[in-house]
Amino acid sequence: VQLQASGGGVVQAGDSLRLSCAASGRTFSIYGMGWFRQAPGKEREFVAAITRSGSFTYYTDSVKGRFTISRDNPWNTLYLQMNSLKPEDTAVYSCAARKRVVSTVQGEYDYWGQGTLVTVSS
16 A cells, blocks of 8 residues: 655644545555654654544544544545644654554554654744
8 A cells, every 4th residue: 555645734833734644545444544753853653543444543642632533444545633733743744554453553554654744833
């Protein structure tokens, strides 16, 4: 599967942004999907993940209540709705696919899209 993330940009603290990740192929629904981010000078970290059916979601503590991961399997698209953005959310956000049960561990993902930059100014 090939992944293409989009939707990043420059916003102010408190604003909202929605990221999208378009997947190629017709088997999108077999992949557990995740969003990860890498801030300047830091390691890439887990943000959110969603099961193949979309029934279960997982979040890192710092985004719980602010970010929502979702997917549209017929349209082969993954989303990350980000509300109440903070300057510390500034990072390159990448989507990833795993042909197994969903995981929060980046090393367990099989496919990665290029990142999209989100910059949150104070």
